[in-house]
Amino acid sequence: MSSTAAGILFKLASTIAFAIMLTLIKLASSRVPPGEVLFARSFFGIIPVVVYLAVLGVFPASLKTKKPLGHVRRSVVGTVSMFCWFTAVSYLPLPDATAISYSGPLFGVCFAALILHERVRSFRWAAVGIGFVGVLIVLSEQLNGFGIGFQGDRAIGAACALASAVLGAVAAVTVRELTATETTGAIVFYFLACGSVFSFVTLPFGWVVPSFSDAAMLIVAGLFGGIGQVLMTQSYRLAEASVIAPLDYINMIWIVVLSYLVFGDVPTVVVVAGSLVVIASGVFVVWRERRLGILEAKAKARSADTPT
16 A cells, blocks of 8 residues: 555544544534633644554654744644634534635735745635635525524524634644644643643633543543544554645544434535535645646756756
């Protein structure tokens, strides 16, 4: 098996792990507050990451950092994003929340241009614009059409899902800044460790003593989250990001299946239509950038071969 094929398999396995994690969190979220869910996801998610780093023989050496404040900044934004995400999941059906979360990469393109001053070509901006149309279609389902009237549980969930996507995009930008000097293991470990600590900020707002079944679901959810992180990291080690990134959208398949089997939820035509628009725009962005990257690499190779 080629490394690319192995990378694809690892990525697909990671989407399944994340879907299982999200389903377990949804099951417990009606009885356990989001801050407590955040703690379980972060704390128990550290275990598979540490085991993975130990197997590679890079623990604890890989945790050395040159930018401790950079990790704190990334963790604050990422933790708030995750808190908003778990809140959204408690209010919305999983397919709806997942569809809105797919706007994250679209915001990421905007922030990469504004913050990192990356060059974003016209085709990419067009795809981002189309993707946002898809997001609006999904949101219209939560807001009772395109009219004004932002109220009700579904609207609150939609707002939290959108906030999570925006903050997740900001966190992604900070991660790209950290990768210049930090290892992947350090970035993931410190994010989860900080998330575990930051979650205690919500303690005064009412944590509960979970039942045995809820506690078990939260622990397993955290473990699956960590396993998903490890599998995803390994997939990017084996295959190019341009091949791996579009597979994120496969997660919607598992979410729809699990949501139907566990909760009896069926996505509406509006949510499906909006999701397809967002997914298509995201895949186009990745494909277009990969094509341009190949052309630029060939151009550099030709110029290097040209005698001076």
